Amino acid sequence: MNHRLANFTLTCNLIILMTFFLATGTMTLHGMYSAVNSPVLLTMVGAFPLGEAIQSVGLDVWAGKTLIKVFAPLGNFGCFLAIYLVCAVLSNLISNIAVIAMVAPVSVQMAAAQNVPLRAMVICTTLATSAVFTFPIGHQTNLMVVPLGNYGWGDFLKVGTMFQIIHGIGCCFLCTVLFH
Numbered sequence: 001m002n003h004r005l006a007n008f009t010l011t012c013n014l015i016i017l018m019t020f021f022l023a024t025g026t027m028t029l030h031g032m033y034s035a036v037n038s039p040v041l042l043t044m045v046g047a048f049p050l051g052e053a054i055q056s057v058g059l060d061v062w063a064g065k066t067l068i069k070v071f072a073p074l075g076n077f078g079c080f081l082a083i084y085l086v087c088a089v090l091s092n093l094i095s096n097i098a099v100i101a102m103v104a105p106v107s108v109q110m111a112a113a114q115n116v117p118l119r120a121m122v123i124c125t126t127l128a129t130s131a132v133f134t135f136p137i138g139h140q141t142n143l144m145v146v147p148l149g150n151y152g153w154g155d156f157l158k159v160g161t162m163f164q165i166i167h168g169i170g171c172c173f174l175c176t177v178l179f180h
Contacts, residue, residue, distance in 0.1 A: 051101035064109030076180060079114045080124045080172040083107050087128035088164055092138040096129040103129070120179030127171045133160035 021027040027035075054060050067086070071078030083103065090099040103125060111121040132138035136146050136156050145151060 048101050050098070051105055054102055055105045060105035060109050063106045064113055067106070068110060068113055075176075076114060076116055077172055077176045079110055079116055080121070080175045081168070083110060083121065083125055084128040084168045084172055087125055088131060088134075088168060091129045091132050092135040096132065096139070099129045100125065117179045120175045123179075124171055124175045128168070131164060131167045131171075133163040133167070135160070 018027075018032060021032070022029065054063075067082035068079065071082040074081060083106070086106070087099055087103055090103070104122075107121045107125045108118065110116070111118045132142065134156060136142045136151065136153060142156065149155075
């Protein structure tokens with residue numbers, strides 16, 4: 001990284017962008033506060049310490065080694081499949097932001113242990129946590145369509161499970177092929 005740009009962190013860039021928006025009149029301070037989604041912000045604030053706790057007690061190393069051992073016969077595809085399954089199952093039950101915070105340390109350990117490019121593991125983790133097709137409670141858009149289409153849990157399980165399987169195999173295959 002260029003040392004002159006090292007101080008331009010995400011936070012620094014955000015402050016510069018907010019100052020620019022305020023100075024040009026693009027947004028007001030009230031508009032900026034209104035744009036903050038409090039439940040999402042609180043979920044993120046609560047999830048990051050959980051991710052740090054997972055690292056500090058060594059759960060990330062243990063989980064990474066265990067997943068590698070179970071999925072080792074499938075090679076790198078198995079590594080991606082393992083993290084996809086964990087992320088997809090958890091994201092269908094809890095917030096995908098919380099899942100990313102919890103699973104990111106495990107993904108990093110698995111990438112290092114299997115000599116898989118970290119970028120590929122991050123992409124697989126991100127795609128898996130964003131693919132919430134199986135349960136209606138997994139994502140707010142799922143909850144939005146439930147009353148409109150008079151859908152139930154069975155509908156999501158029937159259709160969503162197939163989407164989840166196709167998406168999972170596709171993501172794992174592409175990560176294996178494109179990043180090796």
